[in-house]
Amino acid sequence: MTQDKLARQFSVFLRWRPLTNDEVAGEITRGSQNQDTSLRAVSISAPAKRPWTSPPAFKGSFEPADDNQVLFDTIVASALPKVLNGASCNYFAYGHSGSGKTHTMIGYDYDSADRMGLCVAAARKLFESLSILNQEGSEHQLGVGFSLFEVRQKSAFDLLNRRTQCHIREGPDGKTHIRGPTEMLEGGKVRVQPIAQRSCWTYDSFKEEMRTSLGLRAVGSSSVHDQSSRTHAIITLEIINTALAEARQAVADRQSELVPVGAHATTVNIEEQTKGYIQTPDGGYALNPDYQINQERIDAAEAEKAKFEARVSAAEEHVAEVLGSHRSLGGKFVFVDLAGAEYQEEKGAPSQSLRGQTPQERQEGRQINTDLLALKEVIRAYASGQTRIPFRSSPLTMVLREHFLGSRNGSSAMIVTVSPSVDQYAATLNSLKFGSLVGVASV
Ligand SMILES: Nc1ncnc2c1ncn2[C@@H]1O[C@H](COP(=O)(O)OP(=O)(O)OP(=O)(O)O)[C@@H](O)[C@H]1O
Numbered sequence: 001m002t003q004d005k006l007a008r009q010f011s012v013f014l015r016w017r018p019l020t021n022d023e024v025a026g027e028i029t030r031g032s033q034n035q036d037t038s039l040r041a042v043s044i045s046a047p048a049k050r051p052w053t054s055p056p057a058f059k060g061s062f063e064p065a066d067d068n069q070v071l072f073d074t075i076v077a078s079a080l081p082k083v084l085n086g087a088s089c090n091y092f093a094y095g096h097s098g099s100g101k102t103h104t105m106i107g108y109d110y111d112s113a114d115r116m117g118l119c120v121a122a123a124r125k126l127f128e129s130l131s132i133l134n135q136e137g138s139e140h141q142l143g144v145g146f147s148l149f150e151v152r153q154k155s156a157f158d159l160l161n162r163r164t165q166c167h168i169r170e171g172p173d174g175k176t177h178i179r180g181p182t183e184m185l186e187g188g189k190v191r192v193q194p195i196a197q198r199s200c201w202t203y204d205s206f207k208e209e210m211r212t213s214l215g216l217r218a219v220g221s222s223s224v225h226d227q228s229s230r231t232h233a234i235i236t237l238e239i240i241n242t243a244l245a246e247a248r249q250a251v252a253d254r255q256s257e258l259v260p261v262g263a264h265a266t267t268v269n270i271e272e273q274t275k276g277y278i279q280t281p282d283g284g285y286a287l288n289p290d291y292q293i294n295q296e297r298i299d300a301a302e303a304e305k306a307k308f309e310a311r312v313s314a315a316e317e318h319v320a321e322v323l324g325s326h327r328s329l330g331g332k333f334v335f336v337d338l339a340g341a342e343y344q345e346e347k348g349a350p351s352q353s354l355r356g357q358t359p360q361e362r363q364e365g366r367q368i369n370t371d372l373l374a375l376k377e378v379i380r381a382y383a384s385g386q387t388r389i390p391f392r393s394s395p396l397t398m399v400l401r402e403h404f405l406g407s408r409n410g411s412s413a414m415i416v417t418v419s420p421s422v423d424q425y426a427a428t429l430n431s432l433k434f435g436s437l438v439g440v441a442s443v
Pocket residue numbers: 016017018020064095096097098099100101102103104108223225227228229230338339340417
């Protein structure tokens with residue numbers, strides 16, 4: 001295995017949730033074997049269903065009795081030292097609606113260790129480690145920058161900013177920018193709101209932010225269970241300090257100062273070109289003999305613009321310097337609670353959950369499937385060490401680009417959540433096939 005390949009480890013785990021009270025049709029028979037590799041092959045069967053066995057693809061498999069603490073200890077805990085060393089570690093929950101993704105990633109009880117979701121448990125451990133580092137004494141206390149937004153169709157919705165709709169775009173620098181509405185400030189300055197990051201200095205303040213923001217999560221109306229989420233929720237916990245927050249704020253301020261100066265340079269250029277040329281009878285353009293283009297005026301406006309661009313670059317360099325001032329700064333845990341995968345029954349008929357959907361929900365379902373297929377291709381390309389990774393294929397993968405690229409020395413994993421109910425056989429089979437396609441590429 002090459003060094004690069006080692007740095008791109010991606011593991012796939014399987015989690016069987018318990019049967020719910022209304023799942024009375026019986027349980028899928030399941031097996032899991034280690035063959036000649038360190039990965040497990042998973043097999044399923046049920047009366048009147050076609051049995052299926054995966055290739056060796058799963059790093060581990062969790063039974064219904066395994067609680068969230070067992071998952072945290074097995075999958076996430078070992079990543080903590082990497083995050084404290086500045087790496088980015090990413091975790092995805094994939095599964096059909098109601099299979100246990102939100103229970104796994106976020107949880108419905110933030111106070112008990114065996115029920116809190118992986119992101120809450122990670123925050124708890126992170127704050128414990130940061131408090132030790134902070135006692136060692138440093139100029140700026142370390143804390144956690146928390147952001148939480150949803151990707152739905154082609155937009156992002158910032159749950160830390162009243163679900164404000166943000167646009168997902170690729171900038172000229174090739175990076176993905178997620179931008180909210182523009183604000184007009186004094187002196188013609190324009191500020192484009194980025195996705196909010198809340199600075200949390202204690203675990204309790206983080207939990208409070210989580211509770212408030214998750215109250216705003218979008219839910220669908222007619223899927224498998226009432227709280228079905230139709231969006232991909234992306235939660236980031238980044239190690240920050242006040243110097244980093246201030247340095248990033250300075251970049252935003254310099255960018256808003258640049259906007260009117262850049263607009264002025266463009267206006268001057270257009271004015272001079274409009275006066276300096278006249279239209280000829282054949283529809284072409286020629287120099288206006290009655291006007292001399294004022295090149296000095298254009299150059300002065302361009303020079304002013306260059307001065308403000310340099311201020312932005314200097315502020316960006318300062319962010320990089322601050323990031324380099326402590327080994328932990330910029331380290332990140334990223335948790336992605338993916339929208340429920342939608343699927344067809346074996347013979348192409350719509351599944352029970354698809355039948356009662358509105359046209360808008362069906363359209364959303366198609367986009368969700370597009371996003372999930374794009375994610376599968378990105379993970380396969382990433383895990384197999386390819387240099388060209390198709391991030392542009394969907395808004396979801398565009399948004400995840402920086403986290404994949406930032407995870408060089410980190411580790412990433414997907415948890416495929418499935419129901420053991422025979423009623424959910426087709427959905428479970430569908431999720432296992434997806435997980436094994438991702439898992440075999442990660443060997
Ligand atoms: N491993 C588990 N142990 C106990 N209860 C679970 C487990 N997994 C899921 N549940 C319960 O099953 C229900 C559905 O789970 P959850 O909301 O996590 O599904 P989901 O996959 O996020 O669905 P959707 O995509 O529709 O949001 C919840 O009541 C949850 O508490």
